[in-house]
Amino acid sequence: MSLNTPPPDRLSLTLNALADPTRRAILARLSLGETTVNELAEPFEMSLPAVSKHLKVLERAGLISRTRTAQWRPCKLEPEPLKEVDMWLRDYRKMWEQRLDRLEAYLKELQAKDTPVQSAKPKDDKDGDIK
Amino acid sequence: MSLNTPPPDRLSLTLNALADPTRRAILARLSLGETTVNELAEPFEMSLPAVSKHLKVLERAGLISRTRTAQWRPCKLEPEPLKEVDMWLRDYRKMWEQRLDRLEAYLKELQAKDTPVQSAKPKDDKDGDIK
DNA sequence: GGTTTATTTAACTGTTTAGTTAATCACGAG
DNA sequence: CTCGTGATTAACTAAACAGTTAAATAAACC
Known part of the structure; x- marks a missing residue:
């Protein structure tokens, strides 16, 4: 019943985009240099539109950008x-x-202690205030 | 039509768990020290079961662990x-x-160039549509 | 036993997601 | 203009997700 769309903060968008092995593989490929959608899609056992959607997710998160050269849309990794x-x-x-x-x-x-029986009991280390 | 469940790798599980502001807030709270479900739920405008589910996601990702003390199940952040x-x-x-x-x-x-008027035209980086 | 407190599970609902195939757009080459 | 290629959009489906309320579990308290 959520009437209001929750504000999609950037970090969530990014982490969500990264939470998919296909998309991470795409990024890994792009870390080697720009390339086209077809080439990106080649290693995967999924249709081109599916890859296209993954790219859109990555783009919405700002993780890639696309230029346009003739009928190709080469993708480039944006590490920001x-x-x-x-x-x-x-x-x-x-x-x-x-x-x-x-x-x-x-x-x-x-x-150091050569540890006799109970001396090492980690009694409630309670790192309460790690911060 | 995906017949086979894709293997839910650990990293995806983790990133997915992190891709939610509520869950990240929970982790932030836990970074200050262990606490109970009720206390964790208190700042949020959502029901207790909802928080409980978030905790389960975090637990499945190994980001938190839970012990049992009387009727409380204190949560602890696991940074691994x-x-x-x-x-x-x-x-x-x-x-x-x-x-x-x-x-x-x-x-x-x-x-270095002392850059006169137009010399600084950013012709190079040209990532025009950062958007 | 019965009540209270902390938390989880069940059952349900609306929304998002990840994939499909088929159609369409955008462009360059003849 | 038409054809082929690269890529996206449309329309659809099945599954997963995020939330709800109501019921159930578990332990302490009396």
């Missing part, structure tokens, strides 16, 4: 939205690094 | 899949850096 994803990710990046650090510390502690 | 996204992104990262370098070089060139 990927950069945005990267920036979004940045805040979380320290999280897994930290977690890795903690694991390291834990393992080191284990080694 | 984000790390995978980061790794996927890595190959493209140099692409926008490179592009930035190129822009820098261009600007530098402009400055």
Whole structure:
């Protein structure tokens, strides 16, 4: 019953476009250089219109741009939205690094202590405030 | 007519889970520390079951894990899949850096030339319809 | 037992998506 | 102008999605 269309923010648009193996494969191909729709479609077992739709999704997300040369519409990768994803990710990046650090510390502690029975109980590490 | 279910690769699962502002907000909240479903749901204008479904999507992607304490099921952020996204992104990262370098070089060139009136016509980059 | 609180599942609905085939548009070459 | 090629649009279908309300589960409290 959602009457109002939810505002399709750019990041969601981008991530949604990336959440498909075909589309990611297309991007991978485009990272090697511009090419045409037919050539892009060639490796896939799907019709040309299907690929065309995927391209439209990528275009709407700003991940590719198209020029027009005669009857060809060569596609070009536009990395800007990927950069945005990267920036979004940045805040979380320290999280897994930290977690890795903690694991390291834990393992080191284990080694150092020669770890008797219960000393290593990770009692509620409760990293409540990772941030 | 797709008879065979396409194999839901992990990266697609993750990106799809991230491609929703509500779910990203949930992750952001969880980055501050574990919490319960009710507390997670509180800021949103949607029913509890809806949030519950979002959590299931996040869980299926491995982005959160849940323990069980009495009648609460506290959720915890699991950054591992984000790390995978980061790794996927890595190959493209140099692409926008490179592009930035190129822009820098261009600007530098402009400055060097002391650029009289029309010399700066951006005839080159010509991605006319960025849209 | 019965009630309250936290959360999930069931059943349903409207919307979006991913694909299909067939038709159409856009262009260059004869 | 007509033909062939590259690519998109149209019309359709099946499945997945995001939300709803109502019912069910699970545990604590009395």
